Amino acid sequence: MSKLRLAAPCNIDSIVDGPGLRIVVWTQGCPHHCPFCHNPQTQSYEDGFEADSDEIVKFIQASHLQSGITLSGGEPFEQPLALMPIAQAAIELGLNVWAYSGYTYEEIIADENKFALLKLVDVLVDGRFVNDLKHYKLRFKGSSNQRIIDVKKSLAEHQVILSTYDEVNQQLGS
Template sequence: MDDVIRIAGIVEESFVDGPGIRFVVFAQGCKHSCEGCHNPHTHDFNGGMLVSTDDMIEKMKKNPLLDGITLSGGEPFEQAKGFGMMALKAKQKGYHVMTYSGYLFEDIIDRSKKDQDWKRLLLNTDVLVDGKFEEDKKDLLLKFRGSKNQRLIDVGESIDSGSLVILD
């Protein structure tokens, strides 16, 4: 049986949730409760619907224009097992993977040392937007982020170099 995730919804073609044309999956469930959250309907862990990660990948494959998948939320790391498997499957199909998380990169790295599901999701993410949304730091001109405290991180380069690599 393939992996199942609880999602709030999907956007089959997005031009604003990462580079190129993206397939966006919104995780259902989030503990962060950021004031001014853009997706408050995704907070309830019992909301949304259950879907198969294989079904999501099959949906993606039907659109030859897609450049990648964006895992948003909600909080994808709260369902790291399923979202990690979906990220792995997407990478195996040649898609770029971008993940949004309210957790900081450093905390995700620490948790990944003892949690293989978090590690799988992190290692199959090309670009991570980390940090909670902070309404007082909101900036509509930021690329792929909502507030100035959030960072656009090249995960592979950061791990390979042992130091944080921030993208513009």
């Protein structure tokens, strides 16, 4: 059992935090403090509440309509070890795992614990939100500097491979 800090109870039925119907795990605490952040209430490390990863796993196991989970926040890669059993349980249930991070892929792979969580993620939306690069037609990301990365292909090819989910965004000139 791992303890983690959450910003809110898990959200079931999200359709904007990745494809399909998703469960979102909202982590609390973020070092990036991006101006005009979509979730500024998740930045403080003191707010939110403590939860057991086992309880979140049970919640995911009891949900039946979702196609995946999304790790968001806050900054999920600030709590990688506590999120690993949650991501592993999702994989075992046949769910895909997305993560949103203000860290870049390169920053994540440079840190042993963050990298351990990344290896359990299917798709990473990386990079800090930049309000001047915001475009409301962007799909699954907030600003055009962010990348939607196919993690499994990127790890196999030792370079960043964008997900096909970013194709619509590329057509917008991002």
